[in-house]
Amino acid sequence: xxxLFPAKGYHKGLGAEKQPVGTTSYIQNMRVIDIQDNxxxxxxxxxxxxxxxxxxxxxxxxxxxxxxxxxxxx
Amino acid sequence: xxxxQSYESGGAVLIGSYVNHTMMQTFTPALQxxxxxxxxxxxxxxxxxxxxxSIYTTTGGLPTGNALVSKTIDGSGWSDSDNVWAVWxxxxxxxxxxxxxxxxxxxxGSYNNSNCPLWYYDATGAYTGGSSGIADPTWRTLAxxxxxxxxxxxxxxPVDKTYSKELIAIGNDEVWYESTAxxxxxxxxxxxxxxxxxxxxATIAFQKLFIVNGTNLKIADFANTKIETDDxxxxxxxxxxxxxxxxxxTGAGGAEMIIDYITAIDDAAVIYGKKxxxxxxxxxxxxxxxxxxxxVVKFDIKSGTTETAPTIxxxxxxxxxxxxxxxxxxxxxANEVCNxxxxxxxxxxxxxxxxxxxxxxxxxxxxxxxxDDAQSAVAGNDADAGEVGDIIxxxxxxxxxxxxxxCASTLWYMTGHPCTGGTIVELDLTTGILGxxxxxxxxxxxxxxxxxxxLLRIPPGFGQPENLTIELWPDFITxxxxxxxxxxxxxxxxxxxxxxxxxxxxxxxxxxxxxxxxLRTGGLFPDSYSTDHGVFSAVxxxxxxxxxxxxLFGCNDGYIRFADRTAKNDDSTEINSxxxxxxxxxxxxxxxDGIIKNIDIVSGGGASDGTYQSDxxxxxxxxxxxxxxxxIIEKLRSSTAAAFTKTFTAPGYQxxxxxxxxxxxxxxxxxxxxxxxxxxxxxxxxIVDTKEMxxxx
Numbered sequence: 186x187x188x189l190f191p192a193k194g195y196h197k198g199l200g201a202e203k204q205p206v207g208t209t210s211y212i213q214n215m216r217v218i219d220i221q222d223n224x225x226x227x228x229x230x231x232x233x234x235x236x237x238x239x240x241x242x243x244x245x246x247x248x249x250x251x252x253x254x255x256x257x258x259x
Numbered sequence: 260x261x262x263x264q265s266y267e268s269g270g271a272v273l274i275g276s277y278v279n280h281t282m283m284q285t286f287t288p289a290l291q292x293x294x295x296x297x298x299x300x301x302x303x304x305x306x307x308x309x310x311x312x313s314i315y316t317t318t319g320g321l322p323t324g325n326a327l328v329s330k331t332i333d334g335s336g337w338s339d340s341d342n343v344w345a346v347w348x349x350x351x352x353x354x355x356x357x358x359x360x361x362x363x364x365x366x367x368g369s370y371n372n373s374n375c376p377l378w379y380y381d382a383t384g385a386y387t388g389g390s391s392g393i394a395d396p397t398w399r400t401l402a403x404x405x406x407x408x409x410x411x412x413x414x415x416x417p418v419d420k421t422y423s424k425e426l427i428a429i430g431n432d433e434v435w436y437e438s439t440a441x442x443x444x445x446x447x448x449x450x451x452x453x454x455x456x457x458x459x460x461a462t463i464a465f466q467k468l469f470i471v472n473g474t475n476l477k478i479a480d481f482a483n484t485k486i487e488t489d490d491x492x493x494x495x496x497x498x499x500x501x502x503x504x505x506x507x508x509t510g511a512g513g514a515e516m517i518i519d520y521i522t523a524i525d526d527a528a529v530i531y532g533k534k535x536x537x538x539x540x541x542x543x544x545x546x547x548x549x550x551x552x553x554x555v556v557k558f559d560i561k562s563g564t565t566e567t568a569p570t571i572x573x574x575x576x577x578x579x580x581x582x583x584x585x586x587x588x589x590x591x592x593a594n595e596v597c598n599x600x601x602x603x604x605x606x607x608x609x610x611x612x613x614x615x616x617x618x619x620x621x622x623x624x625x626x627x628x629x630x631d632d633a634q635s636a637v638a639g640n641d642a643d644a645g646e647v648g649d650i651i652x653x654x655x656x657x658x659x660x661x662x663x664x665x666c667a668s669t670l671w672y673m674t675g676h677p678c679t680g681g682t683i684v685e686l687d688l689t690t691g692i693l694g695x696x697x698x699x700x701x702x703x704x705x706x707x708x709x710x711x712x713x714l715l716r717i718p719p720g721f722g723q724p725e726n727l728t729i730e731l732w733p734d735f736i737t738x739x740x741x742x743x744x745x746x747x748x749x750x751x752x753x754x755x756x757x758x759x760x761x762x763x764x765x766x767x768x769x770x771x772x773x774x775x776x777x778l779r780t781g782g783l784f785p786d787s788y789s790t791d792h793g794v795f796s797a798v799x800x801x802x803x804x805x806x807x808x809x810x811l812f813g814c815n816d817g818y819i820r821f822a823d824r825t826a827k828n829d830d831s832t833e834i835n836s837x838x839x840x841x842x843x844x845x846x847x848x849x850x851x852d853g854i855i856k857n858i859d860i861v862s863g864g865g866a867s868d869g870t871y872q873s874d875x876x877x878x879x880x881x882x883x884x885x886x887x888x889x890x891i892i893e894k895l896r897s898s899t900a901a902a903f904t905k906t907f908t909a910p911g912y913q914x915x916x917x918x919x920x921x922x923x924x925x926x927x928x929x930x931x932x933x934x935x936x937x938x939x940x941x942x943x944x945x946i947v948d949t950k951e952m953x954x955x956x
Contacts, residue, residue, distance in 0.1 A: 188840050188929075188945040194782025198730045201842055201888035202926075208731075211839030211895040211930065213785050217777055218756065219941030220824045221863050221873035228863060228875070228941030229836040229933060230775070230784075232826030233792050233814075236807065240443040241817040243431025248769065248795040249813025250455050251429040254437075254802070255463045257481045258422050 190227025192217045260295050263288055263355075264388060265408040267300065269381035272403075273342075275304055277370035279396045282378050284405035285317055285362045285389030292411035293352040294328070297363055298344045300406035303337040305374030310334040311366035312347040320390065321398040322362040327353050329366070334376055342379050344408070355411065360389055363407055367394075380405045424803055425481065427468055428796075430455055430817055434468075434479055436572060440804035443819075446479060448574035453477060458594040458607070460653075460695060464623065469577060469603060471593040480573040483519050483531035486540050487561040491521060491528035496545065500554035501525065504580055504622065507535070508548035508556055514538040514566070518548075520624055524581035527561075531573060540566040580624035587627030587636060590616055595695060599656040600676055602636075606664075612650040615639045615664065620676070633679045645683060647671050653695035657706065661721070665692035665708065672721060686717070687724055693741050696796070697748035699759060701778065707759055709748050712736060714761065714776065727776065731783050739763060739772070751797035753810045753822070760810075762794040769793030769815025791816040792829055827876075827939035834933075836940070839895050841928030842888035845949050852955045855882060856921040857948035860931065863941030864910025874910035876938035878931050884924025886955065891928040901930070909940065925955050 189207075194217075196208030204210060219228025242249045264286040276282040297312060310333075313326035330347040337343055355361060365376055384390055386404040393401055426437040434449040452475065453459060459472040466482035492501045501524040502508055509515050516532035540546065540560050548556040560566075567573070579586035593616075594607030602617040619625035620634035628636050639646035649666030656662045664671040664683065668691040675681035690710040692698065697709040704719035713728035713735050728735040741748060741763060749762045759776040771793035773786040788794070796813035809821045828834060845853025864874030881901035885891045893899075905918045929947065933940045 186843065186945075186947045186949060188947060190942055191838065191840075192777075192780045192782060194731070194777065194780065194784045196731050196783075198733055201892055202844070204842060204888075208782070209839050209841065210892050211841060211928075212837065213787055214834050214836035215784055215838050216756075216775065217780055217782065217784075219863055219875075220939060221875060221941050223824075224863070224941070225779075226863065226941060226943055227838065229827070229834055229939045230786060231822040231824045232834060232939075233788065233812065233820045233829045234823040234826045235830065236809070236811055236819045236821045237441065237443050238818075240435070240819075242428045242435050242443065242813070242819065243433045243817050244445075245431055246791075246816045247431035247455075248766075248793070248815045249428050249430040249817060249819065250459060250795050251461050252427070252796040252798040252800075252811055252813045252819070253461060253463055253468070254424050254426045254798060254800050255466065255468060255481055256422050256424050257466050259420070 190217065192225070192227070260410050260412055263290060263292055263409050263411050266381070266386040266404045267406045267408070269383050269385060270300070270379050270406055272382055273302065273377040273379055275370070275372060275375040275377050276365035276367055277372055277375035278367045279394070280372065281364060281367045281394040282405065283322055283362045283364040283392045283394070283398075284407050285320055285360050285392070286386075286407065286409055287360045287388035288355045288357055290413065291357050292355055292413050294349065294355050294409065294411045295352055296346055296348040296410045298346050298408040298410070299363070299365070300342045300379040301334070301337060301345050302342045302377050302379075303334055303339045304377045307334045307337075307370060307374055307376055309368065310345070310376050311368060313364045313366055314353065315362040315364060317360045317362050320360060320400055321392060322364055326364075327361075337376075352412070362392070363409070378405050420803065424801065426800055426802070426807070426811070427479070428813060428819060429453070429459065429461065429470070430813065434470075436479070440802065440807060446572055446574060449477070449479065452574070458695070460595050462596045462598050462603070464598040464601075464603060467623075468572075469596055469623065471596040471605060471607070473592050473594065476577040476589065476593060478575055478577045480531060480575065481569055482533060483569060483573060484516060484534045485567040485573050486516070486530050486546075487528070487564045488530065488546075488558040489527050489561050490525075491523060491530070491558050492525050493557045493559060496557035496559075498555055498557035500550050500556060501528075501581060502530070502548055502556045503550045504624065506548050506550050506556060508532070508546050510538070510540045510544045510546045510560070512538055512541060512544055514540040514544075516540070521581050522575070522578070524583045524585070528581070529575070531575070534566070534568075578624070579626050585627070586625050589626045595651065595653050597654045597656045597662070599654070599662040600659045602676070604654050604656070604662065606651040606654055613639070613646045613648060615647065615651060615654060617677070633676065635678050637677045647683065649691065652692050653698070655698055655706065657700070657704075663706065665698065667691045668711070670708070670710070686721055690715070694743060694746075694748040697750055699750040699752045701752050701759070702754050707750055707752070709750060709761060727781070728783065747795060749794055749797055751810060751812075752799065754799060755810070760794075760797065764793040764795055764815070787835065789829060789832060792820065827937050831936070833936040833938070836934070837930055837932035839928055839930045840945060841883070841895060841930070842891040843927040843929070843947070843949075844888075845884070845927050846925055846951045848951065850955055852923050852925050852952045853949050854921045854923045854952055855884065855927045855929075855947060855949055857917055857919055857946075858882065858905070858929065859917040859946040860907045861912045861943040861946070862907065862909040863943060875940040875942070876933055876935065877909050878907045878933060878940050878942065880905050880907055880918070881930040881932065882922060883928040883930075884922050885926050885928075886924065888926045891926045895928055895930060923952060
């Protein structure tokens with residue numbers, strides 16, 4: 186068998202013996218496009234990293250409940 | 260930094276610069292620029308240390324006056340046998356004008372003809388912008404051209420950018436904004452003026468942030484200048500009115516402002532408006548103007564105050580204009596706000612949960628519903644369109660064409676402005692949205708909603724909604740176990756990776772379930788994140804700075820994060836990634852077994868530490884067999900120990916990697932995984948040999 190990454194992702198809609206081609210019932214933290222070379226072949230998802238590392242909004246471990254951006258004339 | 264003027268051809272000779280034998284080269288900029296550095300082709304003769312290079316203006320092609328700028332570098336390390344391009348980078352930049360001739364001089368210091376810097380030159384003197392010269396001791400030109408390079412930055416350049424973008428984040432009863440790219444500052448005036456434990460939403464319009472948070476209706480104003488007066492309608496100065504919105508007022512000293520909002524229509528008031536010139540309003544100054552109805556506006560700037568520019572955004576209550584009933588009344592409470600057709604649309608007043616409210620078009624301070632014109636403020640009970648019969652959870656605008664009233668159990672949409680014949684039409688009466696963030700748009704106009712029957716895609720123009728999860732995962736909603744009292748659903752379209760992030764986050768502790776819906780393949784991919792990384796909000800930030808132009812997530816621990824394609828961890832935590840190839844039928848006959856053998860993996864990457872292809876980390880392979888397909892799934896999901904495992908060395912195909920062990924069963928399952936910090940993996944293919952055996956054991 187020559188098995189490729191299940192690009193159609195998670196599927197549990199059919200009988201266990203009828204898993205559709207290109208799907209899987211067991212997958213986590215994976216992407217179709219791999220982050221190493223941006224190829225359509227399957228790989229681990231990108232990691233979450235701090236975008237504004239020095240700033241903790243609210244100064245505490247409290248959720249950021251809203252994000253947006255504004256455009257202002259200079 | 261760019262090279263502007265230079266000469267470096269035809270040279271063959273060296274000449275020293277020393278006392279009574281000072282050397283120079285003139286040059287003429289063809290473009291105005293700021294001089295940053297010069298490079299001269301030199302070598303050492305004898306012993307030297309400091310070598311000073313100066314720039315002078317010229318008269319008659321000869322240096323004159325004091326040096327415009329100088330720089331000293333150490334020449335002791337120069338070769339005395341080979342020339343080097345020595346660099347003098349100036350500490351201050353001077354602007355060099357087009358067509359003006361300047362001189363580069365190697366100052367003589369105390370050097371003599373036995374110990375001095377030598378400068379390489381071309382005796383033919385082909386440079387057209389100047390020539391060399393010598394002070395021996397009086398300056399005169401020579402027919403040579405010294406080797407030089409002159410670098411700088413353009414002093415003036417076309418300006419395309421006329422605006423700035425700033426990220427805004429809200430959490431812990433605070434509002435933060437991006438003061439410069441990459442730096443978030445708190446808006447101190449907002450601290451404690453909102454309650455983020457309660458439902459809060461916000462929208463951007465007219466260069467302002469409009470926040471609705473129950474009875475907290477607030478504005479962060481990023482554009483207007485603020486002035487104050489003790490009497491906005493100073494009858495003693497012959498005023499006949501307060502300033503209307505849009506009226507241009509002028510200070511006695513010439514300062515000018517277009518009025519946007521005032522806090523009162525008589526007596527003391529704070530005025531916010533757009534300045535149209537650089538002259539400042541000053542303490543006690545008389546300000547005057549004429550309203551559109553020709554009434555006269557006169558007021559004085561409050562004693563002891565001047566104008567306050569929006570360097571830090573202004574923070575004030577969102578009320579009707581002048582806090583006057585002349586401009587109607589806003590709802591006392593609201594939890595939902597959006598910008599539809601230039602109207603601020605509110606909803607979510609718990610006393611009127613079916614009601615929607617719209618401000619006058621292009622005027623967020625006019626909420627007088629009784630005006631009979633095409634741009635009037637309007638509310639559901641004052642329009643033919645009527646109220647929505649269900650509880651509105653969120654209003655979702657789509658360009659200027661529609662606004663979807665996504666309700667608890669039904670979906671509706673409004674077409675056009677209600678004062679010009681706009682109507683409300685049912686979109687789906689069988690399902691409602693799960694939460695006020697449970698939607699997003701993609702870049703071709705599809706609307707995605709997580710609703711009570713699954714993930715819906717609603718095509719542009721409101722065609723038939725398509726349930727994307729009903730076949731992939733019939734139990735999606737059941738397994739989601741969403742409880743509006745304890746969970747938040749957030750959807751975010753990622754234009755870079757062409758997919759939809761779906762996050763279900765527990766409000767109490769950030770525990771999250773997450774999925775990636777890939778629009779390219781139509782596949783759903785479950786994700787997992789730590790509680791710190793639980794996502795409560797998201798925005799694709801179209802920053803001007805490419806470093807910050809990305810989909811941003813507001814996380815449970817107060818940090819803003821993004822999916823970093825170069826990151827192998829979530830912060831420093833490993834990512835537990837796996838994919839199962841299962842169930843695999845090992846036999847074509849329902850009563851026969853097969854065997855798995857000769858497993859091999861081709862992982863991503865060309866060669867270890869190769870130049871061109873990024874390399875996968877090693878991949879753990881776990882092999883399971885069972886009598887039935889469902890047993891395989893059970894084993895995988897329950898993390899039952901594998902029949903055997905092997906870590907395949909990456910990258911690419913590795914000779915000797917192949918695992919030749921055999922295992923018998925009717926169904927097989929192979930899991931490829933990696934759960935190691937600082938590792939990430941990818942795969943090209945999994946190769947497995949199988950062979951049919953006898954009757955099942």
